[in-house]
Amino acid sequence: MKLSKKLLAVAVLAAAASGAAEARIQAIGDATADGSEFLFNLVNYTAQNSYTLDLGITVEQFLANPSQPLSFTLSDNNFQSFAAAYTAGNNVAWGVSGGHGVLNELTDLAKFGFYTTSVVPSPSSIDANAPDISNTMGKWNDLVSYIQTQDANSNNLSTFKTVGQQGYTAVYGNDFQTALPFTAQGQLGTALSFVRERANADDFDTGELVTFPGVWNFAINGNVGSLTYTAAPAAVPLPAAVWMFGAGLMGVLRATRRKSLAV
Template structure:
């Protein structure tokens, strides 16, 4: 029944393409919204979430180290279902947004610039189409929501065996190659790790943003990577002195 419902939702989305979008906005390069996609291979399940962050806002803050975001995923019942059986070693995630030749996406490495605008636009279309597929599954998982409600920020939980193209992370092209269009943009990031976020704009060289995306525990966060803080020299001197005192104490006991 769930599969049938998702089929109807997907059909409704396709019929209404260009007029309205379900949850994840995809209508323009400025207003298109970013989404989170998390895939656990061991469960063959994909969790998705409309992050409500627009392409325009993210682009405006590419170099802003003060721009941070945090999402408590435990607030979503579908995430709690997904995370209850989560195998961290088999789980990857992606954050992406795109429309036309302007996109932002996580990437394990540093992708090269697009060779031409046609290729760049194809990648934006791939991300946009996947957002539309997510919308189909999200509407089926959230009864009562409407196709035009882009402010809902819905989540979804989709199995590999569900109706195709309803948000499965491993279908409709893979995030390993930025949805089948860019082989050097490995958009999948390991669960528990911080992933680089790149701004790709036409044929310009991709720009590494000031922040990284991290998915760990029940938290998704965006912000500057936290560097390890070196211990002050005084701490090392104190430690060395303490070890010296302990050695002297042991010698006295041994002599006694």
């Protein structure tokens, strides 16, 4: 028997109220107020294996301060397995993604949408409307359903999968099986922007893009991985004294030029 969405939401809330532990990472479709937790996904297309890590940060927690720097050191046994099969020059792609799938009230618009890394800061093509955004999030939910990484919100576990195993994330490509109209995952050594596809407040439907102030970076050093999110430094305005000095200098140069011409 297939549960309706309403019954499913009730079941999830009941489990949360009873203190029952989740059997996986919190999915976008769980109808929770804080959204999903972000997921790090790493694929070695050459060695045909993949690694995932539940970062333990929900959409709501991220939105509280999108400029806050984040840092993760990857050295667990699953990453050791990934690193052991990695050779410099392998075709490796990585990215971070998550989302908030509830869109019932106007207040939901503050969080609703798909959050993902992007190879370019402002993709020229994005999901056109809320159903398309939800379709992309559905692909993310499919991916998450096969990686049993979460048994409690505070226990941020990982997976290592090889080709042919359920949870091998390479099958979703770098654009969630083309559901996302831009490239979300980038190669090693590439800094990735972080963006959000959301619905327009005017019609509750039209797709819009938000670009966050930080960039994600990932590196493999031996058998340890380093994942960071760092906000780009804000432009520092020049002190007023500098502008006054510049204006004064230009005045002196003009006066000198007029004197030279007069002579």
